[in-house]
Amino acid sequence: MARIAFILLCHKDPEAIISQAERLTAAGDYMSIHFDARANPDHFRQIKEALQDNPNVTFARKRIKCGWGEWSLVQATLNAIDAALVAFPSATHFYMLSGDCMAIKSAQYSHDFLDDNDRDFIESFDFFDSDWIKTGMKEGRLIYRHFFNERTQPKRYYGALNLQKKLGLEREIPQDLQIQIGSQWWCLRRRTIEWIMDFTRARKDVMRFFRTTWIPDETFFQTLVRHIVPEEEIESRTLTFLMFSDYGMPVTFYNDHYDLLLSQDFLFARKISPEARELKARLGALYAAEGVEFKISNEGRSLYKFLTGRGRIGRRFGMRFWETESSLGRERELLIVVCKKWHVAKRLLEQIRKATDIPAIEYLFNEESTPLPDLGGIQKTIGKRHRHRRALMRMLFDYYSTDRLIICLDPGALDLLQDFCGDRSTTKLLEVEVEFSDDFLVGHATRIGLAGEQTPPETLERLLPTIRHDMAFETDRIRDANFANHHRIRESGRTEENASEVAQFLAISEDKAQEIVGIDYLFAD
Incomplete structure (x- = not known):
């Protein structure tokens, strides 16, 4: 039977993290936690003290400071994976989660689903040919080196980028890689994870390349899985239900979304509002339940588009x-x-x-x-x-x-x-x-x-x-x-x-x- 090692990257809300770990491990699954080294140290102590006696929980041996768009997010993930591989030899699957995610199916359903579908679930689309990147920089994410964070050090970020453009310091992408892009919320088989970790140790050139790309959490695992796993064993989708608004912001789920979430063809959902206490309680109880039947209709995204689009229909201010x-x-x-x-x-x-x-x-x-x-x-x-x-x-x-x-x-x-x-x-x-x-x-x-x-x-x-x-x-x-x-x-x-x-x-x-x-x-x- 499938047993999942959840890879959890988090930086806040220790009570929610403790509850999430206890809930998921109570069903026989595992969790490896990386808590951002930049976050409140008291919160980390609180988490460790609460979970230290739980044999199904481990922590990344080395915590690092994480920043959006940086390599640090990938390194934190690798650190948590490394700890999980050692601590949980019975884990068959590794599932990437955030602190805002919650299960929308029972553990029984999730385990049966993974047993019946022997493949890796990860969004992976061709970086250059797909339209996954809607706005902003595309090729420049890869061919220029990114040493600074755009959000925290914008002057240095754009100064370094413009200098490279001016001097023509473009670099080549590793020739044997076809760069892929997709959501960072994946579920991979143990064999795949072990292959990836072996690859990271053998291919220092690829690691050097990705360390200075921009937003590598959307390209690193996506590219490596396609590189080392046969195509027929990959399903290019995430098992985590998430939606984005027209403005690129994640859609948040509240108490009245319970039935909608359960009817989606996904195992988890992101993001659950911190205020949605009733929803969290119901979903928490659901994961441990047995014999639950789920009627999958999968209308969530089209329904959201329908409801949010009402106010903009027909609003044109001039002839084409x-x-x-x-x-x-x-x-x-x-x-x-x-x-x-x-x-x-x-x-x-x-x-x-x-x-x-x-x-x-x-x-x-x-x-x-x-x-x-x-x-x-x-x-x-x-x-x-x-x-x-x-x-x-x-x-x-x-x-x-x-x-x-x-x-x-x-x-x-x-x-x-x-x-x-x-x-x-x-x-x-x-x-x-x-x-x-x-x-x-x-x-x-x-x-x-x-x-x-x-x-x-x-x-x-x-x-x-x-x-x-x-x-x-x-x-x-x-x-x-x-x-x-x-x-x-x-x-x-x-x-x-x-x-x-x-x-x-x-x-x-x-x-x-x-x-x-x-x-x-x-x-x-």
Whole structure:
């Protein structure tokens, strides 16, 4: 059976560290602790005294002062690993943790998972070809030597860096290494750890190189694992659930995140708020529990993105540069059907095609698979369609040799509605007001990744009001925009009322409009 040696780097909150060590070792696992030599010495004494009689806890023999972005973090990790290898010969896996991490599965589940998955879990993406680094310096992390800390000694850091650039003091990367990058929260098998430690003793040139790279905790283990372990034995992901905000800050979890955390396909989570005492207590009890079944839905990241993105949707303050010189044409008429239930809008368009000769295209800005003619590549992806929206629409008018064209849009596409309604062409909207059952909302949440088949009912109960409110919010934004030529049909409306609106929207007779809206399955789910 798997037995885990946790490698814990920490620098504060001794009570939490003691609790974490006691909790994890009580299930038969081990822990090797490196407490930052820069931190409060009284805190370290407190930790050592509390854990000195625990045979499953050891400490790094040499403590060093750690700094963000420095080699010191990697050296501290190696020191803790070295102590764990000696103290815990029965450990099968080594798992990197911080003091802010907590288990979100039971020890039984974690051990079974590792027994069933004989591989190393570590994020490792090609340093140069991947987009893992979003902003800031990239190649310069490696080819220049970094002797100072950017945060604590910015003048010296940038002075040394600029001097190297001026003098052309670039260095070569060790030729036999393909530099990788990824999260520092890994879980590696004992054999892999032993290979890494042997490598560090044999390859002094590689050690000298990494000691002066910037943020080596994101590259050192990631590169070495790829170098010494067969690719098929590596899964390029972390087993620690963590998220980052749009500003690059770690997302913190609180008491009401318990169910969400348990449903993620991870063994630990970071970061748990120090104030989340109830969450910590529940997760602490969970690790020692037996026979717990976990329903994995894995919707955490998409749900976070959905909830945090509400306040920024549609906030544009000017036209894109590619739109300033373009227009669909003053003589043209664009007819837009706006509906959240795409299948309802598609049925409506099918009826319109039967009753009129107006070309009608479904959700071309929402669905990649929408059938479109070959327009030279501009139509190939959703991204291109959005970037060149007016050019695309002009080409479609020309392709169909028409001055009238119908398209469908999701109510969430307010920026598209504003663009098209602000054009010199005539734009008409037909908003299709539909009703949303709980079953439909659950299906919608599954389709867009907010929930999965295994999402607990309690999570769905909290999620459904948010989704329903979000759909109402989209409708309110459209109403608040006060678009001209705005027509509306309702699922709850009488056929005569809906036909009148459709007749005005399409400029057809009410008899033809009756044929279009008169089908009894128009609004059916």
